[in-house]
Amino acid sequence: MADVTKLEQALPVAPLKIVALDxxxxxxxxxxxxxxxxxxxxxxxxxxxxxxxxxHEDNFLADAxxxxxxxxxxxxIFRESIRGKDLYILLDVCxxxxxxxxxxxxxxxxxxDHYQDLKxxxxxxxxxxxxxxxxxxxxxxxxQHKRNGRESLDCAYALKELSDMGVSNIVxxxxxDPRVQNSVPLCGFDSFMPTYQFTKALLRAEPDIxxxxxxxxxxxPDEGALDRAVYFANVLGVDMGMFYKRRDYSTVVNGxxxxxxxxxxxxxxxxxxxxxxxxxxxxxESMIDTARILKTFxxxxxxxxxxxxxFTNGLExxxxxxxxxYFDRLITTNLTYQTPELLARPYYMTADMNKFLASIIDxxxxxxxxxxxxxxxxxxxxxxxxxxxxxxxxxxxxxxxxNTN
Numbered sequence: 001m002a003d004v005t006k007l008e009q010a011l012p013v014a015p016l017k018i019v020a021l022d023x024x025x026x027x028x029x030x031x032x033x034x035x036x037x038x039x040x041x042x043x044x045x046x047x048x049x050x051x052x053x054x055x056h057e058d059n060f061l062a063d064a065x066x067x068x069x070x071x072x073x074x075x076x077i078f079r080e081s082i083r084g085k086d087l088y089i090l091l092d093v094c095x096x097x098x099x100x101x102x103x104x105x106x107x108x109x110x111x112x113d114h115y116q117d118l119k120x121x122x123x124x125x126x127x128x129x130x131x132x133x134x135x136x137x138x139x140x141x142x143x144q145h146k147r148n149g150r151e152s153l154d155c156a157y158a159l160k161e162l163s164d165m166g167v168s169n170i171v172x173x174x175x176x177d178p179r180v181q182n183s184v185p186l187c188g189f190d191s192f193m194p195t196y197q198f199t200k201a202l203l204r205a206e207p208d209i210x211x212x213x214x215x216x217x218x219x220x221p222d223e224g225a226l227d228r229a230v231y232f233a234n235v236l237g238v239d240m241g242m243f244y245k246r247r248d249y250s251t252v253v254n255g256x257x258x259x260x261x262x263x264x265x266x267x268x269x270x271x272x273x274x275x276x277x278x279x280x281x282x283x284x285e286s287m288i289d290t291a292r293i294l295k296t297f298x299x300x301x302x303x304x305x306x307x308x309x310x311f312t313n314g315l316e317x318x319x320x321x322x323x324x325x326y327f328d329r330l331i332t333t334n335l336t337y338q339t340p341e342l343l344a345r346p347y348y349m350t351a352d353m354n355k356f357l358a359s360i361i362d363x364x365x366x367x368x369x370x371x372x373x374x375x376x377x378x379x380x381x382x383x384x385x386x387x388x389x390x391x392x393x394x395x396x397x398x399x400x401x402x403n404t405n
Contacts, residue, residue: 007042010366014086014130015054017062018361019121023095023114027334027354031090032061034358062087064124066117072102076120086365087129091118093140094310095337115140115158122165133169133188133364134162135357137335138280138308142176156183163187171360173335173353174228174279174307192360194333195232196376196383197351198305201331202275203387205349206303209273210391211384213238215300216273217266221290225278232277235380241266243290262290270298280308281332284317291326302327305351308336315341322347 016035020028039056046052063079093111100107109117122132141154160183162170169188175181181189203209210216220229220242233240242265247257274294281287281304291302309332311318321327322345332338333351342348359373 006368006372007362007366010368011051012055012086012365013367014084014365016057016060016361016365017082017085017087017129018060019062019064019087019089021066021089021091021114021117021121022098023092023109023117023337024090027092027357028061028090030354031358031361032059034355035060035362038358038362064121066120068100068102070101070103072100072107074100074117074120076117076122076124078121078124081128082125083128084130086131086133087125088133088135088361088364089118089121090135092138092336093136094138094308097337097339111140119161119165122162122167125166127166131168132166133171133361134167135171135361137173137333137353139172139175139180139191142172142180145177145180153183155180159184159187159189169364171364173333176224176279190360190370190374192356192374193228193231194307194335194351194353194356195228195235196380197333197353197356198232198277198331199236199380199383201349201351202303202305202329203383205329205331206301207387207394208391211236211238211387214272216275217241217269217299219243219266219274219276219290219294221262221276221278221287228279229277232275235377236384239267241269243293245286259286259289262286262293264293264297269294271300273301273303274299275303275305278306280310281306282310283313284311285313288317288321288326291321292324295326301329303329303331305331307333309333309338309342310336311339311342315345318347319345 018028018032036058043052043055047056062082064077066074066076068074091114093114096108098109100109118134125132139155140158144154147153159170159180163184167187171190173192173194175191178191216238218229218233218236218238218240220226222243222245226242229240229242243262244265245259246261246263248260249257251258276290287304291304294302304327329349330347331349331351333353335353363370363373
């Protein structure tokens, strides 16, 4: 968790309440447990102070729901008062496992359905909450962040709509293009990066990895991921390279110009471990192609780190690529729905974000600057030092055993 001394020096904005929509029910349950435990350690002597009413609770989850009629229509409802509360609404617009019945048919909820449920809950709050913050890890319509020709500006319009409904803050992760926040200049907008959680998961999964300029390189699979790759490489103290996608602009396939080739820009990387970082895996074809090309450059191992693993075409392509040795480890966060099949894959590792999310909510509820949770540079470097110390101890112990034998 971030520095709790900052919380000890601040008052809460209002009593905290969390609405975890059905798409983020499990995430909400875990975050609630973290917050309950966090608050056992802060402001312990102020339980009777009116400013800390509702501060120490066994449960911060609000009783709210979006029940549906047989026609498929729905409504938002609160079964408890949220007047004066600091309200945080959690949802995962990519959770396709949630279903509802309509005219006798079972339908899976789309991102549009989840977004409509969000608006229903905001409307049900009826302006009674002290403040509303929407936590939407995968930003709704974030891939439609700019207009090409006669297209709609869906992401900008959705943000404007939420702002007009009274939302004060929008929290997301690794926004496809953070500049979309320009559509709501008077609304709080925070896009967090899972760099620390990626590093922690990778070091846990690969305890023998040596992260320095001689053994590791961070790679951006395209121009859009360059900023996050530059930051990751700088924090780890390694070099970086990038691919750019050469497209056929004379052809349109499925609404896009098809990729002809992935061209690499960088130095000789033979023998190094390669870490590919990106915001999402959709179908995964481009990521697999990048990993395949890296193997032709004689890299040692390939590790893929992406914030969102959507796998819209299933896992078969990744299974085949793993069997062929194109990549060695795949890490995504649990900010979007993870299928049981994905969790069972031998090459897969989760970067757990729930504790970080709980810290974000706690700090926002105290109106403490997000800088204390946003920049994990020092934590990553401490993690690296601890990893290197353990690796050296293991190597020394192995040498002692060899000499003894």
